[in-house]
Amino acid sequence: MTMTNKKPNAYTEDNIRTLEPREHIRLRPGMYIGKLGDGSSQEDGIYVLLKEVIDNAIDEHMQGYGNCIEVTIEDKRVSVRDYGRGIPLGKVIDCVSKINTGAKYDSEAFQKSIGLNGVGTKAVNALSSYFMVQSIREGKTKIAEFERGVLVKDHPLKPCTEPDGTLVVFEPDDTIFKHFKFIPQFVENLLWNYAFLNAGLTLTFNGKKFVSQDGLLDLLRRKVNEEEIRYPIIHLKGKDIEIAMTHGSQYGEDYYSFVNGQYTSQGGTHQQAFREAIVKTVREFYKKDFDTTDIRASIVAAISIRVQEPIFESQTKTKLGSTNLSPDPKSPTIRAFVNDFVKKELDNYLHQHPETAEALLKRIQQSEKERNEIAGIRKLAKERVKKASLHNSKLRDCRIHFNDSNKEERFETTIFITEGDSASGSMTKARDVRTQAVFSLRGKPLNCWNASKKVVYENEELNLLHHALGLDEGLEGLRYNRVVIATDADTDGMHIRLLLLTFFLRFYPDLVRHGHVYILETPLFRVRNKKQTIYCYSEQEKVQAVEKLGKGVEITRFKGLGEISPEEFKQFIGEDMRLEPVILQEHTNIEKLLSYYMGSNTSERQNFIINNLRIETDTLDPRLAERVALEA
Incomplete structure (x- = not known):
């Protein structure tokens, strides 16, 4: 028997590697752009790539150069053209390929810009199967083309008659962003945010214009329905700070916060300071110690601040970590800055607008009354959930949760x-x-279209779901980033889907507004021969699969999710998972929407069904159509 001293998994000099920046970005993309995704979430990597390019154009505009940015997306190829000064021609290649290269380190040139780390565009370049940059400056142009961060064509300097500026064209690498697609609504939301925060700037997306004159006031006008708010939107502006707020009728709190023009979807120190300042100012104005939840219930608000050299909690800049307005330790804290502004300006506004002050007071008192009414039920429900959680057969939980802020996989x-x-x-x-967690429903949940929040605590199944999601304190306690409705692709499954959407829209509309709710797409057919299996999500895909595999194929129609084996299911909820985001269109009146689709049967809805009923045959007996409508 031969003995050896060599141990398995030995740790030697051979294990040490030094990666080039491009290699590191491609190996660990999450460190640079957050989650990858397929485009079904607003925070997926392909939108971060787009944002990184636009950020540079916005910084030029903020410096006073260029008042138009043109974005075009054709299939999977993106182009962004700005009309700023253009990248200095001798540094075009360096600025998009050499990490830690840029002008943002010079605080005099970019005092309060978005991108400060010299990483963004380089990450876009490294994570794109094709990347082209063109700078036009003082009658000359320089073009460079890359593939996955590697320079493939360095064009010579040429004369050019086009206006100064920069053009960037890129196509995300589909080996990294698998099955990705750009959802137009998400791109439009991104561009609207830039427009609201940059008066005088016009952005276009495939020819559609995005421009704002009234900043955050326009933002809230777009986010709320005029019929649902309790008082006219309050709009306050100061040096390096802007605020807009109102109260609606929905449950929960809804905030849109920004730093240096960057949408901080995860909030941060400025948003928390604003939430605290609202409570403090309202209590002092009314000289009453209202409960915090009653003051902030149903609030819809936006805050934008400018900070010198901001510190974000990640490269994706979705959460502000800075505690001071500038690196100078003597500068005011963000908390004090926001609190002082709100205390002075909001207090003045309420004194000057007594009708708004009265409407706000009534909303707070209504929230107080509703909270007291369900306090007893809520206590009993919590006790019931506590007992049920010990042997809760409804929930198969996972180990990592969305509110685990220190976990990368959240x-x-x-x-x-x-x-x-x-x-x-x-x-x-x-x-x-x-x-990944699984929550199992018994059957069809309760229709909540006209119910009060008492039903969340009185109905055992909805109460268990409510606590499984961690929504007791609103979105702050949300335990899962994606809430996926996974029902059969039949009429019963569609009905359950609608009932769940009604539940979320009625009591947790911000869960939908902030892009947390999805529909799981599972295959309808399995087409296979002895050599290959293809899963098809539509009739068209089935026809294409049959044509591809030829004669003698076996076709299986999945009637329900229970017919799909666990081995097959791994494919459909793993890397190749197809999710359809539930997108709430701007200005949607939720009350009218739910009343129309989920309320008492109406002749209007019956007529809609009769006029829009689709069938597979060429003819339809009108009496049958009427019967279907009456039973809907």
Whole structure:
């Protein structure tokens, strides 16, 4: 027997590697752009790539150069053209390929810009299968082309008659962003945010214009429905700070916060300071110690501040970490700055507008009354949930949760809400236990279209779901980043889907507004021969699969999720998972929407069904159409 001293997994000099910046970006993209995704979430990597390019154009505009930015997306190729000064021609290649290279380190040139780390555009370049940059400056132009961060064509300097500025064209690498697609609504939301924060700037997306004159006032006008708010939007502006706020009728709190023109979707020190300042100012104005939740219930607000050299908690800049307005330790804290502004300006506004002050007081008192009414029910419900959680057969939880702020994988956390034991059983066996949870419904949940929040605590199943999601204190306690409705693709499954959407829209509309709710797409057919299996999500895909595999194929129609084996399910909730985001259109009146689709049967809805009923045959007996409508 031969003995050896060499141990398995030996740690030697051979294990040490030094990566070039481009290699590191491609190996660890999450460090630079957050989650990858496929474009079904507003925070997926492809939108971060777009944002990084636009940020540079915005910084030029903020310095006083260029008042137009043109964005075009054709299939998977993106182009962004600004009319700023253009990258200095001798540094074009360096600025988009050499990390830690840029003008943002010079605080005099870019005092309060968005991008400060010299990383953004380089990450876009490294993570794109094709990347082209063109700078036009003082009658000359320089073009460079790259593939996955590697320079493939360095064009010579040429004369040019186009206006100064920079053009960037890129196509995200589909080996990194698998099955990705750009959702137009998400791109439009991104561009609207830039427009609201940069008066005088015009952005276009595939020809559509985005421009704002009244900043955050326009933002809130777009986010709320005029019929649902309790008082006219309050709009306050000061040096390096702007605020807009109102109260609606929805449950929860809804905030839109920005730093140096950057949308901080995860909030940060400025948003928390604003929330505290609202409570303090309102209590002092009315000289009453209202409960914090009553003051902030149903608030819809936006805050924008300018900070010198801001510190964000990640390269994606979704959460502000700075505590001071500038690196100078003597500068005011953000908390004091925001509090002083709100205390002075909001207090003045309420004194000058007594009708608004009265309407705000009534909203607070209404919230106080509603909270007291359900206090007893809420206590009993919590006790019931506490007992049920010890042997809760409804929830198969995961190990990592969205509110674990120190966990990198928290953005991957997902809960699948499904119907019946067979479907939840297959999904439970197939899931990733670290980040995927399963909640099983007994059948069709309660229709909540005209119910008060008491029903959340009185109905056992909805109460268990409410606590599983961690929504007791609003979105702050949300335990899963993605709430996925996974029901059968039949009429019963569609009905359950609508009932769940009604529940979320009625009591947690901000869960939908902030892009946390999805529909799981699962295959309708399996087409296979002895060599290959293709899963098809539509009739068209089935036809294409049959044509591809030829004669003698076996076609299986999946009637329900329970018919899909755990081994197959792994494909559909893993890397290749297809999610359809639930997007709430701007100015949607939720009350009218739910009343129309989920309320008492109306002749209007019956007529809509009769006029829009689609069938597979060429003819339809009108009496049958009427019967279907009456039973809907």
